[in-house]
Amino acid sequence: MSLTATGIRAGYRGHSVLDDVSLSIGAGETVGLRGPSGSGKSTLVRVLALLHTPDAGHVSLDGDRIDGARHRVPADVRTRIAVLFQSPRAAADPRLSLADLIAEPLRALRRPREHVAGRVAELADRAGLTADLLTRRPHAVSDGQLQRACLARSLAHEPRYLLCDEATTMLDASTQALVATVITEQQQRTGMGVLLVSHDPALLARRADRTEDLPTPPASVR
Amino acid sequence: MTLLQIDGLSVRFRLRDAVVQAVTDLTLSVRPGELLAVVGESGCGKSVLAHALFGLLPRNAEVTGRALMGEVDVLRCGEKRLAREIRGRRLGLVPQSPATALTPVRTGRSLLAETLRAHRRDPGLADTVAADAGLDAHALDRYPFELSGGMAQRLVTALALASDPPLLIADEPTTGLDRPLVDHTLDLLRRRCDNGGAVLLITHDLAAAERVADTVAVMYASRIVEHRPAPDVFAAPAHPYTAALLDALPDRAFTPIPGHPPMLTALPPGCAFAARCPRADTACASRPGGPVACHHPLVSEAVA
Numbered sequence: 001m002s003l004t005a006t007g008i009r010a011g012y013r014g015h016s017v018l019d020d021v022s023l024s025i026g027a028g029e030t031v032g033l034r035g036p037s038g039s040g041k042s043t044l045v046r047v048l049a050l051l052h053t054p055d056a057g058h059v060s061l062d063g064d065r066i067d068g069a070r071h072r073v074p075a076d077v078r079t080r081i082a083v084l085f086q087s088p089r090a091a092a093d094p095r096l097s098l099a100d101l102i103a104e105p106l107r108a109l110r111r112p113r114e115h116v117a118g119r120v121a122e123l124a125d126r127a128g129l130t131a132d133l134l135t136r137r138p139h140a141v142s143d144g145q146l147q148r149a150c151l152a153r154s155l156a157h158e159p160r161y162l163l164c165d166e167a168t169t170m171l172d173a174s175t176q177a178l179v180a181t182v183i184t185e186q187q188q189r190t191g192m193g194v195l196l197v198s199h200d201p202a203l204l205a206r207r208a209d210r211t212e213d214l215p216t217p218p219a220s221v222r
Numbered sequence: 223m224t225l226l227q228i229d230g231l232s233v234r235f236r237l238r239d240a241v242v243q244a245v246t247d248l249t250l251s252v253r254p255g256e257l258l259a260v261v262g263e264s265g266c267g268k269s270v271l272a273h274a275l276f277g278l279l280p281r282n283a284e285v286t287g288r289a290l291m292g293e294v295d296v297l298r299c300g301e302k303r304l305a306r307e308i309r310g311r312r313l314g315l316v317p318q319s320p321a322t323a324l325t326p327v328r329t330g331r332s333l334l335a336e337t338l339r340a341h342r343r344d345p346g347l348a349d350t351v352a353a354d355a356g357l358d359a360h361a362l363d364r365y366p367f368e369l370s371g372g373m374a375q376r377l378v379t380a381l382a383l384a385s386d387p388p389l390l391i392a393d394e395p396t397t398g399l400d401r402p403l404v405d406h407t408l409d410l411l412r413r414r415c416d417n418g419g420a421v422l423l424i425t426h427d428l429a430a431a432e433r434v435a436d437t438v439a440v441m442y443a444s445r446i447v448e449h450r451p452a453p454d455v456f457a458a459p460a461h462p463y464t465a466a467l468l469d470a471l472p473d474r475a476f477t478p479i480p481g482h483p484p485m486l487t488a489l490p491p492g493c494a495f496a497a498r499c500p501r502a503d504t505a506c507a508s509r510p511g512g513p514v515a516c517h518h519p520l521v522s523e524a525v526a
């Protein structure tokens with residue numbers, strides 16, 4: 001059981017970022033990923049999250065080869081992979097309350113209303129969000145609080161794999177520790193595999209079972 | 223001699239139905255050669271402190287206290303004097319979000335040359351100043367939207383360094399940079415101090431503060447709770463909040479602080495950390511004073 005990228009070549013508008021990159025995340029495993037800025041860490045996350053179609057190579061999810069990306073992939077496959085992005089501001093719809101933000105992935109799959117309400121309460125509680133925060137919209141909460149809401153949202157469908165793209169870099173130490181604690185509990189409960197993109201050697205040493213490196217890109221793209 | 227002496231600075235924002243107490247009774251000084259790090263959780267008032275010194279607060283802000291640079295009180299001297307004598311000249315700023323600080327229709331080189339010219343330096347130095355900030359010369363020919371977050375961050379750092387101000391305020395200057403560039407930027411700030419300049423580093427990154435700071439001021443809920451030499455703060459924190467924050471680091475206990483910081487619109491009358499503090503008792507209902515703002519500090523000599 002693993003989320004695997006094999007021989008990935010990917011880029012944007014003919015400009016290649018990744019060339020023949022392979023990476024595998026086993027169930028329950030925490031894999032660190034580091035590399036200098038511009039080395040394609042975020043692109044690899046987008047490929048693994050089925051958000052970006054690679055030019056060559058493919059992604060396999062628990063043994064099944066996935067073709068295409070985004071909405072061409074069936075919803076019950078897509079929801080097995082979740083992403084926690086670096087900037088919660090950029091990853092949150094400013095019009096939604098935190099409760100709606102967490103509920104969005106559940107509503108997208110038309111889960112019944114009672115089920116959604118219950119799940120939101122449970123997820124918010126796990127992420128340490130109090131009821132008064134849930135009615136607020138992103139502009140009225142701190143980055144740390146918003147990232148905790150994004151964390152709750154990412155766990156809404158009990159994903160098999162969670163991809164964290166520098167997810168705690170801009171957070172204070174206490175919020176970083178809380179996010180790590182919630183993710184570890186989820187791993188122990190469900191055997192979720194985690195990819196941890198980070199520059200922080202202390203964090204990788206603490207959390208990752210093993211760490212992979214992406215090579216340095218040519219200077220012109222850094 | 224001090225470059226900057228802040229006394230009793232308070233900043234409040236009046237909203238329609240509430241008052242945000244963003245900075246409360248803050249006293250700090252920065253000497254030439256000193257690198258002072260102000261650390262704390264997001265939303266504790268760190269950046270408001272920087273904006274107050276530059277006169278960049280919105281109109282609904284009420285500022286009290288003094289901030290002297292030599293004879294000039296930068297909080298009272300007026301926009302004209304701030305623009306002509308202080309900003310960029312005696313007080314440089316590396317702003318927190320480079321994406322909003324750069325003029326989108328000008329290349330980095332054009333922005334940097336203009337800044338150098340305005341400060342009567344050779345605009346041809348643009349490449350050198352950029353290289354000091356860790357930015358390759360070819361990146362200067364790009365427009366801000368063509369730069370990665372890390373490149374934009376290095377460009378705003380270069381712009382702040384272009385005027386070579388005696389005191390630099392760096393507000394989260396390492397956001398979006400990978401580890402080698404973080405270290406490069408921090409070492410650059412350290413070198414400025416070693417050459418007689420001074421830096422006020424605002425950061426949530428405790429490892430960064432530990433690497434370069436001479437002194438550390440820990441902010442919690444709008445107040446400085448502990449202000450001591452950096453090695454003491456990291457080896458033997460005196461305030462329970464500092465200790466809890468350090469314990470959250472991945473190379474220490476990696477445990478989050480229980481509970482939440484108080485809302486800046488509803489600060490308690492006593493110690494703002496009491497609700498989350500393992501050492502709190504009835505004494506904490508009154509506000510603690512002294513260099514370590516705690517009734518039950520972990521290191522007692524720090525209070526004496």
